[in-house]
Amino acid sequence: MRISAQIEAKVLEAVAETGYRPNVVSRSLRTGSSHTIGFVSDTVATTPFAGHLIWGALDAARERDRLLLIAETEGDAELETQMIETMRDRQVEGIVLASMYTRRTNVPAALLDGPGVLLNIVPTRACAVPVVIPDEAEAGRTAARHLLEAGYREGIYLVGVGVNPPKTPRGAVAASERLLGIIEELAAAGVTPAGGAYVKDWQPKGGYEATKELLRRRHQPKALICFNDRLSMGAFQALEDAALMVARDVSVISFDDEPVASWLRPALTSIALPHYELGRQAIELLLAPGSEAPGGVHRVPMPLRLRESVGRVERTATG
Amino acid sequence: MRISAQIEAKVLEAVAETGYRPNVVSRSLRTGSSHTIGFVSDTVATTPFAGHLIWGALDAARERDRLLLIAETEGDAELETQMIETMRDRQVEGIVLASMYTRRTNVPAALLDGPGVLLNIVPTRACAVPVVIPDEAEAGRTAARHLLEAGYREGIYLVGVGVNPPKTPRGAVAASERLLGIIEELAAAGVTPAGGAYVKDWQPKGGYEATKELLRRRHQPKALICFNDRLSMGAFQALEDAALMVARDVSVISFDDEPVASWLRPALTSIALPHYELGRQAIELLLAPGSEAPGGVHRVPMPLRLRESVGRVERTATG
DNA sequence: TTGTAGGCGTTATCAC
DNA sequence: GTGATAACGCCTACAA
Numbered sequence: 001m002r003i004s005a006q007i008e009a010k011v012l013e014a015v016a017e018t019g020y021r022p023n024v025v026s027r028s029l030r031t032g033s034s035h036t037i038g039f040v041s042d043t044v045a046t047t048p049f050a051g052h053l054i055w056g057a058l059d060a061a062r063e064r065d066r067l068l069l070i071a072e073t074e075g076d077a078e079l080e081t082q083m084i085e086t087m088r089d090r091q092v093e094g095i096v097l098a099s100m101y102t103r104r105t106n107v108p109a110a111l112l113d114g115p116g117v118l119l120n121i122v123p124t125r126a127c128a129v130p131v132v133i134p135d136e137a138e139a140g141r142t143a144a145r146h147l148l149e150a151g152y153r154e155g156i157y158l159v160g161v162g163v164n165p166p167k168t169p170r171g172a173v174a175a176s177e178r179l180l181g182i183i184e185e186l187a188a189a190g191v192t193p194a195g196g197a198y199v200k201d202w203q204p205k206g207g208y209e210a211t212k213e214l215l216r217r218r219h220q221p222k223a224l225i226c227f228n229d230r231l232s233m234g235a236f237q238a239l240e241d242a243a244l245m246v247a248r249d250v251s252v253i254s255f256d257d258e259p260v261a262s263w264l265r266p267a268l269t270s271i272a273l274p275h276y277e278l279g280r281q282a283i284e285l286l287l288a289p290g291s292e293a294p295g296g297v298h299r300v301p302m303p304l305r306l307r308e309s310v311g312r313v314e315r316t317a318t319g
Numbered sequence: 320m321r322i323s324a325q326i327e328a329k330v331l332e333a334v335a336e337t338g339y340r341p342n343v344v345s346r347s348l349r350t351g352s353s354h355t356i357g358f359v360s361d362t363v364a365t366t367p368f369a370g371h372l373i374w375g376a377l378d379a380a381r382e383r384d385r386l387l388l389i390a391e392t393e394g395d396a397e398l399e400t401q402m403i404e405t406m407r408d409r410q411v412e413g414i415v416l417a418s419m420y421t422r423r424t425n426v427p428a429a430l431l432d433g434p435g436v437l438l439n440i441v442p443t444r445a446c447a448v449p450v451v452i453p454d455e456a457e458a459g460r461t462a463a464r465h466l467l468e469a470g471y472r473e474g475i476y477l478v479g480v481g482v483n484p485p486k487t488p489r490g491a492v493a494a495s496e497r498l499l500g501i502i503e504e505l506a507a508a509g510v511t512p513a514g515g516a517y518v519k520d521w522q523p524k525g526g527y528e529a530t531k532e533l534l535r536r537r538h539q540p541k542a543l544i545c546f547n548d549r550l551s552m553g554a555f556q557a558l559e560d561a562a563l564m565v566a567r568d569v570s571v572i573s574f575d576d577e578p579v580a581s582w583l584r585p586a587l588t589s590i591a592l593p594h595y596e597l598g599r600q601a602i603e604l605l606l607a608p609g610s611e612a613p614g615g616v617h618r619v620p621m622p623l624r625l626r627e628s629v630g631r632v633e634r635t636a637t638g
Numbered sequence: 639t640t641g642t643a644g645g646c647g648t649t650a651t652c653a654c
Numbered sequence: 655g656t657g658a659t660a661a662c663g664c665c666t667a668c669a670a
Contacts, residue, residue, distance in 0.1 A: 024408045025353060026647035028344045029662050044374055048367030048578060055363055058391050067388050067405065072377050086386065089343045204582040230582065237584055259367060260579055263523040265556055345663035348646050
């Protein structure tokens with residue numbers, strides 16, 4: 001206290017009476033910081049639940065008394081640079097550059113001009129900006145482990161990526177890392193996937209067709225690892241067409257945990273993309289005092305959402 | 320041009336060399352406007368495609384060279400007021416107060432302190448703030464008309480709301496207005512809905528159970544008007560259980576046009592929530608010079624997305 | 639047409 | 655400890 005209690009009370013009263021509120025803009029001018037963080041992303045809109053990225057960021061920002069300035073570039077690199085600069089002009093404390101699904105990209109030079117964090121983006125060239133991404137490889141291991149624990153050792157098919165040779169949609173970090181984790185964990189148990197169907201566009205239609213094709217061949221699959229929930233939805237439809245019951249006849253495990261996962265019947269076991277947590281961490285990292293390892297990669301765990309689409313394997317002659 | 324071309328060139332050169340960028344904060348302090356708009360909403364996150372609201376707002380803002388400051392309140396009224404004030408402290412040009420689904424609510428007093436627009440919110444008491452909402456009643460009429468044109472006159476059931484007596488989830492503007500439109504349009508053709516099943520929570524589970532119940536009774540439905548796509552998904556599941564084919568045996572028409580609508584088989588005909596357009600209009604209204612009718616309600620049309628879930632009615636003895 | 643000074647509302651510094 | 659004063663960077667009005 002630098003002033004007397006009397007004066008303080010009087011001031012406070014005056015504040016209340018006048019409805020005085022400090023002008024944040026002028027404060028920003030003076031101090032050089034606007035208590036604002038820029039959030040620049042490619043697409044909020046196209047990916048429904050990626051909004052949770054923003055949600056997490058918003059919460060973390062509010063806890064630290066910050067507001068978020070947001071912009072969307074729809075992948076336009078020039079616009080991206082422009083937005084970053086526009087925000088820096090406004091004295092933001094830092095910028096979160098986010099992608100709605102994990103991608104490998106060049107980091108725009110503008111981001112390096114001040115504090116920044118990469119969210120869901122893996123830089124093609126090493127750079128000093130911290131990176132926050134989901135731990136996809138571990139998620140792959142989780143999926144494989146869950147199947148192994150349920151007793152599956154054969155008839156495990158992958159829907160979304162090819163296995164021999166490995167083939168994944170390019171640029172999609174999730175695909176290759178999930179695959180890696182799956183293969184690794186299965187191999188540790190002496191198991192090899194029975195096959196995999198590369199799907200270009202991970203929508204239900206692709207999952208439907210891939211699964212249909214799988215069923216057309218003699219070897220009936222025992223378990224499907226679908227690389228996202230939309231593929232799973234298509235797989236469910238194909239299984240239904242073939243009068244096969246999910247969990248009883250064919251188990252399905254999936255990734256992302258979009259809302260549709262819980263809408264399917266039986267409800268789909270899925271390994272969740274931790275959008276909220278990713279958003280949080282990006283902000284926390286940006287505002288961290290020491291900023292620890294500047295170029296560090298922060299992997300956020302992907303939790304298993306256990307539902308009913310994986311059944312225990314029945315003991316068979318081959319088992 | 321108030322200066323000579325020579326000088327201008329020199330200045331521009333200096334700008335380029337120095338990398339000079341005007342300080343927007345100081346400009347804001349001087350001019351009193353920050354070229355920023357506040358976007359305060361209840362939940363970006365829970366409602367997947369509501370992110371399109373932000374998308375539209377973002378696009379409209381960028382076209383006018385504005386940035387968006389966003390905040391989320393999760394329905395906390397106190398936080399809402401606080402956020403609005405925080406944003407006004409930052410000299411925003413105006414505030415869009417948005418809800419992720421159309422709701423009837425009290426307008427916080429803080430919104431009235433400066434320019435504001437209500438997005439997806441219907442004020443309980445009349446107030447001078449412009450309102451942007453989807454035209455739900457007309458959407459209801461569209462749904463009914465589509466069914467009538469396909470030849471349906473009987474066996475039309477509503478899933479989501481009750482009919483005799485009308486019963487809708489409270490606070491949900493969409494439910495009551497859609498119902499109104501449906502009844503109106505059917506009545507104009509001398510048709511009455513055969514029944515309606517009130518569902519409290521408009522998720523697939525509710526749609527599934529309601530449809531199951533419907534099928535248990537003798538009178539087979541010919542057409543279902545599901546009040547959102549999630550209910551429709553549940554209805555599809557119940558129909559499938561009963562070995563009824565959508566479009567051939569029972570037609571389904573729906574509202575919202577979430578992504579899942581196009582994932583279903585057959586793809587679901589749905590009347591779309593114009594999120595993007597709603598977001599756009601809110602910003603445009605806020606920045607409109609004349610601001611025309613201040614307290615006006617702007618209804619944005621909901622377009623019919625024609626897919627395959629409505630079949631033409633077969634001529635029957637009763638037809 | 640060009641130059642200059644004053645002020646937007648803070649905060650920070652520096653004498654007292 | 656306290657109170658006056660300069661400065662943040664820009665815009666604008668007014669004088670030259």
